[in-house]
Amino acid sequence: MSNDFTTAMRTAAINHSRPSTPGAEWWRSAVIYQIYPRSFADASGDGIGDLVGITERLSALSDLGVDAIWLSPFFRSPQRDAGYDVSDYCDVDPIFGSLADFDALRDRAHDLGLRVIVDLVPNHCSIDHPWFQQALAAEPGSLERDRFMFRDGRGENGELPPNNWQSIFGGNAWTRIIETDGTPGPWYLHIFDTSQPDFNWKNPWVWEQFRQILRFWLNRGVDGFRVDVAHGLMKKEGLPDVVEVADAAGLADAISAPHEVPYWAQPEVHEVYRDWHRVLAEYEGDRVLCAEAWVEPLAKAALWVRPDEMHQAFNFSYLGTPWEAERLRAVIDESIDAFTAVGAPSTWVLSNHDVVRHPSRYGLDTYGAAPASGIGPNTVDKPDDVLGLARGRAATALMLSLPGSAYLYQGEELGLPEVIELDDHVREDPTFHRTNGEVYGRDGCRVPIPWETASPAFGFSSSGDSWLPQPADFARFARDVQHGDPASTLELYRAALRLRAEHRLGTGALVWLEGYGNDVVALRNGSVTVLANVGSLAVDLPAGEVLLSSTPLSGRMLPSDTTVWIAVD
Ligand code: GLC
Numbered sequence: 031m032s033n034d035f036t037t038a039m040r041t042a043a044i045n046h047s048r049p050s051t052p053g054a055e056w057w058r059s060a061v062i063y064q065i066y067p068r069s070f071a072d073a074s075g076d077g078i079g080d081l082v083g084i085t086e087r088l089s090a091l092s093d094l095g096v097d098a099i100w101l102s103p104f105f106r107s108p109q110r111d112a113g114y115d116v117s118d119y120c121d122v123d124p125i126f127g128s129l130a131d132f133d134a135l136r137d138r139a140h141d142l143g144l145r146v147i148v149d150l151v152p153n154h155c156s157i158d159h160p161w162f163q164q165a166l167a168a169e170p171g172s173l174e175r176d177r178f179m180f181r182d183g184r185g186e187n188g189e190l191p192p193n194n195w196q197s198i199f200g201g202n203a204w205t206r207i208i209e210t211d212g213t214p215g216p217w218y219l220h221i222f223d224t225s226q227p228d229f230n231w232k233n234p235w236v237w238e239q240f241r242q243i244l245r246f247w248l249n250r251g252v253d254g255f256r257v258d259v260a261h262g263l264m265k266k267e268g269l270p271d272v273v274e275v276a277d278a279a280g281l282a283d284a285i286s287a288p289h290e291v292p293y294w295a296q297p298e299v300h301e302v303y304r305d306w307h308r309v310l311a312e313y314e315g316d317r318v319l320c321a322e323a324w325v326e327p328l329a330k331a332a333l334w335v336r337p338d339e340m341h342q343a344f345n346f347s348y349l350g351t352p353w354e355a356e357r358l359r360a361v362i363d364e365s366i367d368a369f370t371a372v373g374a375p376s377t378w379v380l381s382n383h384d385v386v387r388h389p390s391r392y393g394l395d396t397y398g399a400a401p402a403s404g405i406g407p408n409t410v411d412k413p414d415d416v417l418g419l420a421r422g423r424a425a426t427a428l429m430l431s432l433p434g435s436a437y438l439y440q441g442e443e444l445g446l447p448e449v450i451e452l453d454d455h456v457r458e459d460p461t462f463h464r465t466n467g468e469v470y471g472r473d474g475c476r477v478p479i480p481w482e483t484a485s486p487a488f489g490f491s492s493s494g495d496s497w498l499p500q501p502a503d504f505a506r507f508a509r510d511v512q513h514g515d516p517a518s519t520l521e522l523y524r525a526a527l528r529l530r531a532e533h534r535l536g537t538g539a540l541v542w543l544e545g546y547g548n549d550v551v552a553l554r555n556g557s558v559t560v561l562a563n564v565g566s567l568a569v570d571l572p573a574g575e576v577l578l579s580s581t582p583l584s585g586r587m588l589p590s591d592t593t594v595w596i597a598v599d
Pocket of ligand 1: 115
């Protein structure tokens with residue numbers, strides 16, 4: 031079947047007046063591509079990507095064969111956490127463009143058959159948000175203060191933070207304010223950066239604001255929301271100390287830390303998503319809510335996607351699984367069991383804007399090291415790029431064969447590695463600065479992506495500017511040099527996405543196969559046999575037409591660190 035066929039299928043599906051049958055909604059099997067707007071394409075030439083740049087480049091994504099895009103925040107923001115610090119939820123930040131630019135992007139995407147998901151950041155806003163500014167200006171005990179988490183300090187004069195909570199980015203999770211008369215006041219909670227005050231989700235006013243924000247974007251025709259820090263909104267009554275303090279060495283470390291953490295996964299949070307489910311149900315078509323809930327085990331994460339809550343939750347357990355056959359089989363089984371138990375599809379993901387890119391992770395000796403800690407010039411364990419890319423390609427080919435929905439992060443279709451050599455002064459991740467450079471953080475996966483090998487900034491920006499410097503090595507990863515080269519990572523992704531659609535793998539069912547040895551992850555999904563050789567020895571290939579191979583094959587052998595798809599006779 032041709033690309034035209036798959037595009038036609040996607041286009042036909044984008045008809046908001048025609049909801050699909052329950053159980054057959056588009057998001058159950060969709061491949062969703064994450065765009066990180068500041069690093070995708072810069073039309074204005076200021077070195078920061080923007081919405082016009084995205085619109086101009088969108089056809090590359092329909093050509094790739096994805097079903098939807100998720101845009102990381104492009105809302106008004108002082109950009110202290112790259113837009114995850116929002117100062118106006120219903121407007122576009124001028125560095126990214128305007129609401130009219132968003133409308134044009136949405137229309138172009140829908141014309142190309144791509145759904146559009148936007149990022150919603152409900153746990154906190156920016157200190158620049160008028161709501162927080164009003165809270166600062168208002169009296170202690172006022173309605174305005176009650177929208178946030180203000181508390182008096184401990185100690186004789188309130189000079190100590192209200193409890194021992196630490197910021198995920200390092201340092202204290204509380205900051206003391208100075209009242210308008212110059213006296214020291216209470217403290218406000220910020221689980222992330224000081225510039226990101228947490229909302230008080232026990233206050234119904236906050237609920238109403240977010241209903242309105244959801245409706246604003248739904249009315250503008252978005253197909254859904256990725257919900258930031260979806261496990262964090264509710265804090266345990268009384269804000270008790272964390273008994274075992276999470277190690278702030280990295281986002282992933284801290285967020286998957288002991289479950290007793292009183293700011294994660296409190297049962298009341300689910301009421302919020304039941305409320306939002308009802309808001310989405312007011313709209314035609316199948317709109318989706320996807321939870322960024324770093325919660326383990328998967329059975330617990332699945333609570334976010336019970337039938338009356340969200341629709342998808344990121345599968346961070348899968349993202350964190352090393353390249354080991356037994357662990358991969360176990361996490362795939364656990365994922366399908368956990369999500370099926372609540373009637374939701376499993377999702378799959380290997381990379382995003384918060385973690386070390388997966389080809390680099392797979393090239394590390396110590397894969398298990400917190401993927402969000404980042405890798406920099408002084409990191410001892412540096413990735414083996416060749417091994418990492420082979421494993422990364424094999425891992426993607428395995429992931430895209432699985433039933434459910436998969437998320438891709440911009441640049442992974444080019445096989446981009448993590449950028450390690452970034453000078454301290456160009457790093458922007460607050461994690462790096464809050465830990466005094468001890469944790470490199472996430473800049474290395476956020477470097478603007480290469481489009482054309484011979485253009486300024488590799489086609490990212492016509493001016494040649496780039497908010498993070500691109501390494502010279504990006505030349506060989508540029509999209510134009512990979513396009514049409516059957517050995518390239520780009521063509522591997524295109525072929526996998528085309529075959530995934532043709533063989534309807536996203537809506538298929540997985541059966542494990544025996545007889546290939548312990549080191550081969552062997553499964554059948556409908557008309558396709560999938561073999562991922564995670565071991566160090568080549569194994570015999572079974573009979574059948576090879577549809578896809580993550581490395582070139584010689585003869586009927588499956589080399590190590592390779593995944594093949596074979597047509598079932
Ligand atoms: C989420 C985002 C991350 C951001 C944090 C605070 O984890 O993915 O990029 O820094 O929330 O909003």
